[in-house]
Amino acid sequence: MSRTSLEQPAGPAAAKPGRMVRVALAFTGWAERWFPDAFVFAAAAVVITALAALAVGAPPAAVAKSFGDGFWSLIPFTMQMAMLAVGGYVVATSPLASRAIDQVARWPGNGRAAVGIIAAFSLSLSLVNWGISLMFSALLARAMARRRDLDMDYRAAGAASILGIGATWALGLSSSAAQIQANAGSLPKSIYNIGGVIPFEQTIFTWQSGLMAAILLVISIVIALYSAPGGRDAMTAEKMGIEIEEPEKKTIERPTTPSGWMEHNPAVIVFLVVLAGGWLVQEFATKNAILAISNLNTYNLLFLALGMLLHWRPRQFVDAVNKAVPATAGVLIQFPLYGAVAAIMTSAKSASGASVSDVIATWFVKIATVETFPVVMGIYSAVLGLFIPSGGGKWIIEAPYVLQAAVNLQSNLGWAVQAYNAAEALPALINPFWMLPALGIMGLKARDVVGFSFLQMIIHAPVVMFLLWLLGKTFEYTPPIFLP
Template sequence: MRPADSAAPAEGLLARVALRFTALAERWFPDAFIFAAVAVVAVAAAALANGTPVADVARSFGDGFWSLIPFTMQMAFVAIGGYVVATSPPAARLIRALARLPRNGSGAVGLVAAVSMGAALLNWGLSLILGGLLVRALAGRDDLRMDYRAAGAAAYLGLGAVWALGLSSSAAQLQANAASLPKSLLPITGVIPFSQTIFLWQSLLIAAILIAVSITLCIWSAPTGANAVTAADLGIAPARQAPPPSDVPRHPGEWLEHSPLITLALVALGLGWFVLELSSKDPVSALSNLNTYNLFFLMLGLLLHWRPRSFLDAVGRAVPATTGVLIQFPLYGAIAALMTVKGAADLAIADRIAHLFVGLTTEHSFPLFMGIYSAVLGFFVPSGGGKWLLEAPYVMEAANQLKVHLGWAVQIYNACEALPNLINPFWMLPLLGVLGLKARDIVGFTFLQFVVHMPLVLFLLWALAGTLDYVPPILP
């Protein structure tokens, strides 16, 4: 049971405000699907008001609805691949080894933050599950008094701080692959390789600063001693029960499911393909292909699970986490099409908003204006790839007109897109399921991170923008 109110540690001002905010959000905010559906209706109405014929609006909705099927499946596999790798037996051994390292509770919270953010640079799905399982392992140590809530918040920092600056960034992956971009968006942005987005030294510097600041905040803000609320205090079992092992094969048809021979054959084929891919392209180009990225994580997960049956069981447990992606991304594709369909004066909604951006900003103020706008919109549309398709048509057109480096515009979006995750419960759900917590338990700590991150990120985006020159869209 949770400690009685009279015995509970007093929360600081920021934590109290955040807890009240999250309680209101949980009570009044509908599912993210409702936000996406309302956005479709609103954009369709705006297109009609813009003078677009009804038939063109309906046609754009239907054409756009299925325009992102390849990208939708790719992002679903990002989540599946990360989950499969994080729940493999070797990952479990790594987690147990890491859990033995900290000497005190605050150090344990700092370790969780470092692991979560490091993993998020590779795969956001891996970050959530790996961070959550590490917290459970640390909570099982009898010699360590760790605030379970603070550790849970630290495990979420991968999604709240740096995931969009890493390899699984939806916007960067989308922009690097011409086949994944909607046809209406490609002429505006062109193809932007990773070398001009997440691998810019300016972007790497922001990621390094955010990691250092976040870990420091975790350590300093974690309650210690009698003030720490442990998993036991919350009535949560300290060790998460592992999934039951697969049955021993009883019939000839099940033998191959439990044999590593199939695993080795498939991994060998995948390895051969990787060698050919890397020999024909530079590593940055290879990594920026979502199909290559996802195949790597799936083959790695298959190898780490060793037996196909174990791998398939892990995939089955991962699929529910992709529900939001599968059902919402078609709506975002429809929004992108509706934003770019022409209306009166041969102008689309995206054109009119782009003109507004240009009128309100300059080359120097664009990073601040776009960053704040993306962060606010991200609270209502908590999907990195989907929201980028909503924003990109007009913010990238504005970037072209203001002569802002297009890759940096993507990184402005990426750095600020993660900020609302710190106070929006949507992406917390997979982690909270692992930890057995509610959003209100951790958001007091993530809100503190948000208060520090927001001005820091905006300052860095503004200060570093001047080090980059504009390059026109590069069409394939």
């Protein structure tokens, strides 16, 4: 059977999309036609920033030098973010996780309940690791789609599986912006010199951030439940012409060569996990737990060690890593450009000493107050996120003038980071960039799910902006922390 699109429903039982869904589909069709690859947006950011630096009076030589100096400034962080994605995928595709997915798939009694469960897992897991959230939720949607008795709308299930990256991930442990600011070693000097180090206690571990995450989690699940078509109206994977095969059962063949024996012997895995475990125990024993987990190296080693342990054999672990690596391509090629943008914005200065960052910070100060700054910055960040779909890379671009404006206004620096985090996640609900790994697993296209995720976004946006303003009033200004 050929794949049936949303615009041409299959069979009399197919539901006609509502007005909001049709608007979202029209928007996505336009975006798919006119939006180039995310790399083009990153390159365009370099061009625009360079032209802006020239416009404020920076000499061409200074712009070129800043570009080269900044291009390689994010190499450690680029590797850390790539390993974050790999670790999440490896854990989510392990045999234990697969069995857990099969068990959870048995829970719901109807299609709407299935969509709600997928949404709950996506949102909750994203607070720990966005990679695990994306992979686990997509695999869970596939597993539930194999249950013919559920009548689960596969489009709504697909939209539910990506909710984590559009609502809560940036408020959790894998938040790129919070991780960057908490790690002096990951911070470009251009950002450190303005805002210093901002520990997790001032960002994701504040009660205000936790409350916002909880509110968004509840709202997202409720919307997912009540917007999912049920019964005969549900567009199942079968109606869409998407075949969901049973997962392949891998059998471990007895090795017949020395190399095969080494690849299937778990002794090496055990030895590596013991070494990693010993280091992790020392880290958590000698440091505050929050400080330890906020170190990306610690965080990534923890997940890689867990992935090794769950896959057990070197061959299975390496196969999982090989499948995860393509998902890191965008990070590897785009982050050097983001580092260059940040350097041009702060280092390329006019004869009077003004940089692009200074000019934008001044603009923020003019139009915002201490109370309205989180909202003004949040709206700006959300709009920019439509064109630069990268939480960490975009923070590198925004951080210089956002933190400078926060310092000038005497606004809380930690809440400035969280305002960025909460607003930056919103565009991921309609921007295909972060959806692609999950959509590939489910056999869906962006236009299949964006009608439901667009509905989430138009409800989330005013809620997020209101919370940024309301909760921001509870903070006081704290000066930047510069390490000795």
